Amino acid sequence: MTAPTTRPAPPRSGTGPLIGVLAGAAFVMILNETILGVALRDLSVDLAVPTTTVQWLTSGYLLTMAVVIPTTGYLLDRYTPRRIFVFSMAVFTAGTLISGFAPGFGVLLAGRVVQAVGTALMLPLLMTTVLRLVPAERRGATMGTITIVIAVAPAIGPTIGGAVLSGLGWRWMFWLVVPLAVAALVFGARWLDLDAVGRAGPLDVASVLISAVGFGGLVYGLSSIGKDDAGGALAWVAVIVGLGAIGLFVVRQVRLQAESRALLDLRTFLWRPFVVSLLLTGLMLLTLIGVASVLLPLYLQSVLGVTPLVTGLALLPGGLLLGLLGRPVGALFDRYGARPLVVPGAVLMACGLGLFSTMGPATPLLAAVGFHVVLMAGMSLMMTPLMTEALGSLPDELYSHGSATLSTVQQIAGAVGTALFVTVAAAGSAPGGPSPDAAGLHTAFATAGGVGLLTVLLSLLVRRRSVRTG
Numbered sequence: 020m021t022a023p024t025t026r027p028a029p030p031r032s033g034t035g036p037l038i039g040v041l042a043g044a045a046f047v048m049i050l051n052e053t054i055l056g057v058a059l060r061d062l063s064v065d066l067a068v069p070t071t072t073v074q075w076l077t078s079g080y081l082l083t084m085a086v087v088i089p090t091t092g093y094l095l096d097r098y099t100p101r102r103i104f105v106f107s108m109a110v111f112t113a114g115t116l117i118s119g120f121a122p123g124f125g126v127l128l129a130g131r132v133v134q135a136v137g138t139a140l141m142l143p144l145l146m147t148t149v150l151r152l153v154p155a156e157r158r159g160a161t162m163g164t165i166t167i168v169i170a171v172a173p174a175i176g177p178t179i180g181g182a183v184l185s186g187l188g189w190r191w192m193f194w195l196v197v198p199l200a201v202a203a204l205v206f207g208a209r210w211l212d213l214d215a216v217g218r219a220g221p222l223d224v225a226s227v228l229i230s231a232v233g234f235g236g237l238v239y240g241l242s243s244i245g246k247d248d249a250g251g252a253l254a255w256v257a258v259i260v261g262l263g264a265i266g267l268f269v270v271r272q273v274r275l276q277a278e279s280r281a282l283l284d285l286r287t288f289l290w291r292p293f294v295v296s297l298l299l300t301g302l303m304l305l306t307l308i309g310v311a312s313v314l315l316p317l318y319l320q321s322v323l324g325v326t327p328l329v330t331g332l333a334l335l336p337g338g339l340l341l342g343l344l345g346r347p348v349g350a351l352f353d354r355y356g357a358r359p360l361v362v363p364g365a366v367l368m369a370c371g372l373g374l375f376s377t378m379g380p381a382t383p384l385l386a387a388v389g390f391h392v393v394l395m396a397g398m399s400l401m402m403t404p405l406m407t408e409a410l411g412s413l414p415d416e417l418y419s420h421g422s423a424t425l426s427t428v429q430q431i432a433g434a435v436g437t438a439l440f441v442t443v444a445a446a447g448s449a450p451g452g453p454s455p456d457a458a459g460l461h462t463a464f465a466t467a468g469g470v471g472l473l474t475v476l477l478s479l480l481v482r483r484r485s486v487r488t489g
Contacts, residue, residue, distance in 0.1 A: 034152040037211055038161065041104070041145045044203040045168045047196060048111055048138040052080055053176030053312075058189045065189065066124045073124070076131050078242050083135035085238040085430040088423055089230040089268075091143040092283050093222060095419035101211045103144050108204040111137025115200060119193035130193075142168075143422040150410055150418045159352030162407040166345030169429075170402065171338060173312065178331040185328070223275060226282035229268045234427060236261030241434035244442055284420040287413055293421060295480045296409035299361065300425065301432040302474045303401055306372065306394075309436025310467045311337070314444065314460060315375070315391060322380055322457045323387070333388050337395035344399035349407065357404040358483040364400025365478035369471030371397055376464040380457050401478075408481070440467060 055062070055076055063073045094103060114133030121127035145165060153161045183191050240257030268283075275281040287293050311334070319330045351360060371394030378387060406425065413421045440463045441455070448459030455463070 038145075038149060038152070038164065040203055040206050040210070041141070041148060042164050042168050044104075044108060044200075044207065045138075045141045045145050045165075046172045047199050047203070048134075048141050049168060049172040050176050050179070051115075051134055051138070051196065052077070053173045054180040054183075054192050055189075058180055058184050058192065061184060061189055062124075062127075066127070068124045075128060078239075079128055080131050080135045080138075081242070081430060081433065082235055082238050083132050084139040085427065085434075086231045086235040087136055087139035088143065088426045088430065089234055089283050090227055090423075091140055091426070092420035092423035094140070095143060095147050095422070097222075100144060100148055101208070103140055104207045104211050105204065107137045107140040107144065108200060108207060109137075110134075111141075112197065112200040112204060115193050115196050119190050119197070139426075143419065143426050146406070146410060146422040146425070147419045150422075151415070155411060156353055158411055159349035159403060159407045160346050161349065163345035163347070163349030163403045165406065166349070166399075166403045167342040169342075170345065170399075171342030173338070175335060175338060178328075178335050181328040181331050221280070223271075223280055223282050226268065226271055226275070229264050229271065230282065233261050233264030233266075233268050234431070236264060238430060238434045241431075241438040244438040283423060284417060287417050287421045287424055290412050292412035292482060293409045295477070296357075296405045296412075297425060297428055299365075299401065299474065299477055299481070300405045300409065301428050302470060302477070303368070303398055303405070304429050304432035305436035305439070306368070306467055306470055306474075307398060307436075308433035309440040310372065310375065310464070311391065311394060313437050314440050314463055314467070315387070317444070317455060318378065318457075318460050319384070319387065321455065322378075322460065323382070323384060325384065329384075333384060334391060336388060337391040340392060341395040341399045341402070344396075345403050348399055349403040352404045352407055356483045357408040358478075358481045360400045360404045361481045362475075362478045364397045364404075365471075365475045367397025367400065368394060369397070369468065369475050371395075372464065372468045372471040376461060376468050378464065379461070 062076070063069065066073070111134050114130045114135075114137060116130075117133060118127055118130030121130055142165075145168070146162075149158065149161050149165065180192060183189075183195065236257045238261075240254045240259075240261055243254035243257065269285065272281045272283055272285050276284060276286065315334065316330050319325050319333060320327065325333070348360060371390055374390040374393060378390070409425060410418060410421045443466050444455035444459040444463035446459070447462030448456040
């Protein structure tokens with residue numbers, strides 16, 4: 020093995036401030052994934068481009084992350100955390116400035132792509148740093164901090180976006196972020212003094228290109244399925260090409276592993292707890308993005324007729340619950356292990372999805388909010404234990420590659436969830452009418468309930484205690 024053979028020593032001043040600044044930086048970055056969702060109409064008018072084109076400001080962000088994240092395992096092995104952090108924050112800050120001062124749509128899209136490159140590096144860096152600095156018996160509580168980043172930032176993004184848009188222009192969504200990004204960059208450059216043993220192997224450019232085609236094509240195709248303007252044939256071609264390239268990528272990585280030159284080390288899949296946790300995380304993210312972030316807002320606005328701002332506020336309690344329970348649930352994981360938390364969490368998640376399938380035009384708004392809270396409560400019992408179980412079961416030299424794999428699955432699961440549930444909702448809606456309608460959304464929610472039942476069954480494979488304790 021050519022990955023680092025020694026674990027970096029914790030800084031003398033303690034790990035808390037370092038992990039805190041990493042989590043804060045990641046929070047600001049992930050917030051930018053969803054903050055523009057409520058501004059698409061204003062951007063369409065201001066930039067004089069169709070709404071279908073403006074959507075690429077979000078889709079392009081996610082697509083870029085899907086392309087970059089598979090390379091982070093190699094980068095985190097080769098370069099020190101400080102260099103990765105400084106590069107990530109500098110790139111993100113530059114992208115934010117480009118977006119804020121963009122004279123037109125093309126420059127704004129370029130700025131979003133640059134932002135996404137920085138974001139793609141930060142979350143794997145955060146997870147890998149936690150694993151390398153925090154003792155095994157305290158990882159659950161610390162990984163709960165990452166849950167706050169992953170869950171709360173996307174949840175409050177639309178709410179913050181609506182508030183900024185109601186009082187200021189859309190450019191302020193970027194300008195207000197710049198001071199926070201610069202402060203994080205300065206602090207991290209000064210205090211993130213962790214060392215790492217880099218591997219000497221050269222970057223396999225062919226693997227980078229194949230992974231870009233594979234993961235980028237898959238996310239693009241899945242994100243385009245179900246959109247009226249996407250061109251169904253082109254979307255499916257992208258999916259097929261993406262899957263083929265991913266297959267080629269896997270074959271190449273297996274061969275390069277024998278030479279210790281793999282871009283993404285796939286030996287992580289030899290560890291059963293990692294595989295089980297990865298599958299459960301994928302199903303959870305599939306429903307979190309596809310149902311909670313796509314179907315439910317469609318239902319609230321199309322069926323109940325509420326405004327985008329009210330929609331954002333309705334989703335806020337559940338999102339905050341998911342994030343704020345991260346550390347308490349992580350502490351419970353440290354004490355009891357994953358299974359006592361994940362199994363009841365999966366049952367609660369399935370119940371929440373089942374409750375969604377009972378909604379109709381006469382369902383009160385508060386009932387929908389309550390159903391969402393039930394769903395988020397279940398996911399709060401699952402997210403931190405699954406991430407900690409998945410990565411904590413790996414040997415030290417596979418931490419960075421496990422983080423990169425987990426982050427890649429999160430992006431793909433979100434794209435799959437969006438494509439699956441939007442397509443089902445459209446297919447179940449009345450022809451010629453507004454799509455999706457109440458009947459189509461009911462069908463999609465029922466399909467999500469089936470995913471919930473599958474999650475419950477798979478959760479029974481989770482072990483009570485982590486295989487690896489240190």
